[in-house]
Amino acid sequence: MRLGINLGYWGTRGTDDLVTMLALAQAADTAGYDIAWLSEVYGSDAPTLVAHLSAHTSRLHWGTAVMQIPARTPAMTAMTAATLDRITGGRFCVGLGVSGPQVSEGWHGVRFDDPLGRTREYVDIVRRALARKSVDYDGDHFQLPLAGGQGKALRLLLRPEQKTVPIYLASIGPRNLELTGEIADGWLGIFVSPEHLHEQLEHLRAGRHANSHDVNSHDTDGPGDLDGFDVAASANLSIADDLDIAADRLRDNAALYVGGMGSRRSNFYNALAGRMGYADAAAAIQRLYLDGRPRDAAAAVPLGFIGQTALVGPRERIAPRLHAYADAGVTTLNITPYGDSLDDRIASVHALAELMQQEGLR
Structure with missing residues (x-):
């Protein structure tokens, strides 16, 4: 099982956040982590941070978790990916996601309609561009060149370092998971539970079977049909002798996603918690959060969910939980380290790498 670190985005934890991100990235690089991920919402953008932070590490691969599909044309995403792949010496992968209706429509001015169809076309164009093929595309959402205009089909000028730049999709719902299995090289999962992962893997497998280009998709049954596909699960990391103290560090984040990432009508993370058996708690967390009571929402997050x-x-x-992730089918475990200080978080980065080695998981 590979080991990754989620660095988030800049500007959420104070003026020294970029210094913190760099320190954590360098700690992960030193500790032998495989990949670092950077995200974006409506603050800092992920690609700029990848360019900056990757210059201060030597072996880490880098990915975006995620670049928002409504924020860029697919051609711009291909240009950015090719540039970062060259900057990192072939150590970059593209993580994409549709975001949600509030950000897509409220920030980017892009209607949140047919997200599956839009994602399919988007990934298709990005792949064609990164393969340096002339991009001539006639889809429901994207037309290149525009009909009746003066444009012509163009080919990406910059050659990526890798022959194929991997594309990951962040997905939660069953249909989106199936699409991920069908068209992507990996899945970026959030709030992944080893006890429930088999349900998500079945949807990913269904997508793999639907992909006629996957030579293994019809020849195997069980975990083998995901060979070559990266199941990348995110897990917050909070090490402390007292379980309650360790869990309390994570409550605000859980409440933000389950309660506040979306509207009362549409919150993918809330629905995920419901499918995991926490429907009543998820409804209470959302009600409290959207009523302006985030502390009460955090207190309502069940210890079992965390x-x-x-x-x-x-x-x-933590040691048996690492085995649980590996046994369930996770191939890359991406952690976000929590602690009472930066030194604590750096120590946790090293401690987890050591624990993985001790448990024979790396």
């Missing part, structure tokens, strides 16, 4: 979807507590509790 325990299932994070690495939390003393090392002797």
